[in-house]
Every structure is written in C-alpha cells, then in structure tokens.
Amino acid sequence: MGDSLPPTENLAIETAGLRKQFGSKVAVRGLSLQVRRGEIFGFLGPNGAGKSTSIKMLLGLVKPTSGHAQILGTPFEHVEVRRKVGFLPEDFRFYDWLTPKELLSLHGRLCGLTSLQLRDRVPTYLDLVGLTPHRNRRLRGFSKGMMQRIGLAQALIHEPDLIFLDEPTSGLDPMGRHLVRDIIRNERKRGATVFLNSHLLSEVEITCDTVVFIKQGEVIGSRDLRTSPEGEIQVRVRAHNLRQEILRGLSKWTTTAQIHEDVLAFATNWRDSLPEILRYLVSCNVDVFEFTPQRLSLEESFLKIMGEDQGL
Amino acid sequence: MQLWIIAGVTFREAARRKILWTALLAAAAFLALFGTGMHFQVKDAHFARIPPMVRYQALSSILQVGFYAIDMLAVLMTVLTSVDSISGEIASSTIHAVATKPIHRWQLLLGKWCGFAAMVAVYVALTFGGVVAIGYFIGGVHPRGAWQGASLIYLECLLVLTLTFLFGTIFSTLTNGVIVLGLHGMAFIGGWLEQIGTVTQSVRLINLGILSSVLMPSEAIWRRASYVMQSSIARTLDFSPFATRSAPSTTMMLYTIAYLLVALALALYRFQRRDL
Numbered sequence: 121m122g123d124s125l126p127p128t129e130n131l132a133i134e135t136a137g138l139r140k141q142f143g144s145k146v147a148v149r150g151l152s153l154q155v156r157r158g159e160i161f162g163f164l165g166p167n168g169a170g171k172s173t174s175i176k177m178l179l180g181l182v183k184p185t186s187g188h189a190q191i192l193g194t195p196f197e198h199v200e201v202r203r204k205v206g207f208l209p210e211d212f213r214f215y216d217w218l219t220p221k222e223l224l225s226l227h228g229r230l231c232g233l234t235s236l237q238l239r240d241r242v243p244t245y246l247d248l249v250g251l252t253p254h255r256n257r258r259l260r261g262f263s264k265g266m267m268q269r270i271g272l273a274q275a276l277i278h279e280p281d282l283i284f285l286d287e288p289t290s291g292l293d294p295m296g297r298h299l300v301r302d303i304i305r306n307e308r309k310r311g312a313t314v315f316l317n318s319h320l321l322s323e324v325e326i327t328c329d330t331v332v333f334i335k336q337g338e339v340i341g342s343r344d345l346r347t348s349p350e351g352e353i354q355v356r357v358r359a360h361n362l363r364q365e366i367l368r369g370l371s372k373w374t375t376t377a378q379i380h381e382d383v384l385a386f387a388t389n390w391r392d393s394l395p396e397i398l399r400y401l402v403s404c405n406v407d408v409f410e411f412t413p414q415r416l417s418l419e420e421s422f423l424k425i426m427g428e429d430q431g432l
Numbered sequence: 433m434q435l436w437i438i439a440g441v442t443f444r445e446a447a448r449r450k451i452l453w454t455a456l457l458a459a460a461a462f463l464a465l466f467g468t469g470m471h472f473q474v475k476d477a478h479f480a481r482i483p484p485m486v487r488y489q490a491l492s493s494i495l496q497v498g499f500y501a502i503d504m505l506a507v508l509m510t511v512l513t514s515v516d517s518i519s520g521e522i523a524s525s526t527i528h529a530v531a532t533k534p535i536h537r538w539q540l541l542l543g544k545w546c547g548f549a550a551m552v553a554v555y556v557a558l559t560f561g562g563v564v565a566i567g568y569f570i571g572g573v574h575p576r577g578a579w580q581g582a583s584l585i586y587l588e589c590l591l592v593l594t595l596t597f598l599f600g601t602i603f604s605t606l607t608n609g610v611i612v613l614g615l616h617g618m619a620f621i622g623g624w625l626e627q628i629g630t631v632t633q634s635v636r637l638i639n640l641g642i643l644s645s646v647l648m649p650s651e652a653i654w655r656r657a658s659y660v661m662q663s664s665i666a667r668t669l670d671f672s673p674f675a676t677r678s679a680p681s682t683t684m685m686l687y688t689i690a691y692l693l694v695a696l697a698l699a700l701y702r703f704q705r706r707d708l
Binding site for chain 1: 445448525
C-alpha cells in the first residue's frame, strides 16, 4: 500500500472513542485504533476485555453508545460497505439442513455475487477449506472444526477487502490451523486486510503484522511484529560501580531501566542496540560480570501488559 | 433482492420444522375424523328422514366446526413455528453471519416475515381446502364467502405471526410464546363473553369483549370469518355453536389491519435498534 495516500484512505479501520455501555456496565470504554490496509492485525485481550463487543460494533451488530468508526473509508453504519467485508463469527452456526454448497451459494448471493460467479467460486472455496468431499452432506453432521471451515469459506467467498476472523482456529486440529494460517497469508497477498481476534498467541505471533492489546475496552499497548519481530528484550546486567546517572544515558535505547545494588535491569525494543549499550556501560567505567538478554514472547508481553489476573 | 433471498431460505427453514409437520399430521387426522363424521351425519340424516333444511343446517354446523378446528390449528402452528425465529437466532448467534452481510435490518426481518407468511399461506390453503372439499364432496354443503373466510383466517394467522415477531425482538423465545398465546387466549375468552353478553343483553360483558378485541383482535377475526361463512338461515336461527351472534364490524376489521401494520412497524423499529 502506498504511503503517499492520504492517511484515512490508507486505513482499513479507524475508530475514535468507540464506547459501549450495557446499562451500568461498560463493555468498551473508548476504543481508538487504526488498522492499515493490507495488514494482518491482531486484536488481543483477556476474557471480558471487550474484544467481541468491539468487533460487533464495527460490523453493525451492536450499536455504540458513543464514538465513531470508519470501515474502508466509509462510516461503519453504511450497509453497502459490508459488500467488501467478510466475517467469521467465533462460533459459526447456520441452518443445519443446508449443504455446504447451498450455504456458500446463499451467502454469496447475499453479498451480490451472480450465478455465474457462484458457479466458479463455490467449488473453489469448498476446495480451499478442504470440504469438497463433504459438499453435498447436510451441516447437521458436521464437527465444530468442519463448521469453522465452512464459516471461513462464507467469510471469503465474495473476496472482501476486509476480513474479521473471531477465533478462527477454535475447534480446529493442527492441520486445520495450518490451513487457516495459509489462507490468512494468501488473503494478505491478495491485498485484503485481516482483523484477527484469537487467544492463541503463538498463532498470532507468527501470522500478524501488528497487534494491539486491549483491556476494559481500551487499547493499552501495541506491538509492530514486522519492525520488532523479537518484541521487547529484557536484559539483566550484574556489575560493580553502577550509578544512577548511568540510567540517563541509557534512556535513548531503553524503555525501562533500574538499578538494585549490583544489578541493572533494563528493557529495549532494539536488539541491535545491545552492543552499543554494553560499550556505553564500559565507557562509564562499569565493571560488567554478566550481561544476559532475555527475549519476551508475545505471550510474555501480553501477560506483562495485562498485569496480574484479576479474575473474571 | 436481499429480502427475497431471506424470505426463500426462511420458507425452507420453516417448512422443515417438526412442529409444522406435526400440525399437518394433526390437521390430516382432524380432516379424517371430520370427513367420517360428516359421512355418518349424511347417512343417519337420510335414514332418520330429517327434513332437508334441518339436515343442511346440521351439515353446515359441522362445516363450521371444521373451520373452527383448522383456524385453531393454523394459529397454534403459526406461533409455534415462528416463536424462535428472531430471539432464537439471536441467542444462538445464527443471525450474525447474515446480519453482517450487505443487508438492511428491515430487509432481514421483513424477509423472514414473508417466508413465514408464505408457509402459513400454504398451510391454511391445504387445511381450509381440505375442509371445503370434504364438506362439498361428502356432505354436499359449501360455505358462503369461502374466499373471504379463508382470507380472514389467514389474516388472523398473519396477526399472530406479526405479534410473535414483535415480541421476538424484545423477549426470549419462551416468554414470547407465553405472551402471544396468552393474548390469543384472552381474546378467545373475551369473544365468548361478548357473545354471552349479546344473548343476555349485558352491556358490560359486551364492552369487556370489545376491550379484549381491541387489545388482541385475533378472536374477532375468527368470528367475522365464521359469520361470513355461515348460511343466512344459520345466522337467523343462531343454529351453530361455532357461529356467532355478534359479528365484528368492518371497522373492527380495518382496526385489525391497522393493528397488524403498527405491530409490524414496531417490530421493524425495535429490530433496527436492538443489539444482536
């Protein structure tokens, strides 16, 4: 996507202060986020953080109490924009007397596909999700994993520009998860934006370009997995002659830093800065005995950002 | 276009409900009983040398019983098949995959309504046609104003369908069913109170009946249907227990249509605004 485009045209989703209140309970406090076109965007948060409500608001299922949102440059309330949007609900269900072929035809027609287009796309997408052998079976005999696969196909059949996937790998076996990963990457190659809500952080880590962390309906952190794929690195330094003024000099590389007796602990997002930091410490006459970097996985970042489990 | 896609899939969904087939089986059993009863009545009246006019009235009365029974079955079938169409699909999240497509909420609700309305039309046509056919071929009687009567029975079904949709946008499936059937029961009692009030000339009973019809006009529609299908002699003699002495007026029927339209508009408004 060209960076020369005006900012709003470069965005697939833009929300400002999106809020939802059910009676006295605030589900989403004020969601403000931007999703660039063509990226795979991870939406992370603990149970009850307001993720599902946020997705439902963006898809017009739930009316926001206040705030604004734009989808593909159009106000999200406009029904026509959904012609370019696909959605796989967390627990996809539909009339169980339909066959996968009938289900895809129905959803394709609702998205405005012609009979001619459906003739090509229904077999293509059944094949994509591995359901061709079951194309004429009724859905009532399908397992949860098979329902997720057909749900994914209905979300993609109209080749949308923006795809919301709510726990797409839930109920899937390892082959199914691998398939979903491949499909997501292919959709990005096609130019689509994928908005992914998943609890499987290892999946998110290897699939997403950007993630945001949401808590109590607010974005409390984000991580660009393309520019800093390793994430935050925490370093523990055991040394003599540590002084508080050293921290000032470190601050250009570190996000946090503190000294406790003979131990300096700091965090940085740039792995390449580690030799420079070491040189800086030596230049400050610090006697370094140990210099131990520890990389934070997405899961560790998640736990660190979210803090202690407060219970539900 | 979107509306008709939803109407089509809803019709197919409704046509697969077990309750519909149970209601059709019940209707078939009833028609068999009804046909046998009419056959016996024809034979016995012939042997008992009952005067033709009385014989005709007896058969007409049986015909009214037939219409009453299929009216009741049609109303129950309408409520029971459609009661979870909105609330059930919201509760199970089935509606999410459709409501996130490029379709307006009003198209979704009206499409579903049309699907059920078509299914009810088929049911009423089959059962009403069955009663008329048995009456004609076995009993040699046919109702006056059959088309008008069938249309009114269908209108009554559309009324309860619309109320079921309206309450389905507000309440859970079970609560919705209890409310709609409760209202229909209240209208039924109110209708009888009004009839008894007419016989005993009790103005207060009549007013109570009218009030119940204003709140829920389903029974009033049936009484109007029954009235238009009665023979003129039966009307004069008040012969049939399932006929009516006080037929609701045309104004009441116009009120019923307005009631239905307002209920449908409220259902659309409520569905448009609610979270799914």
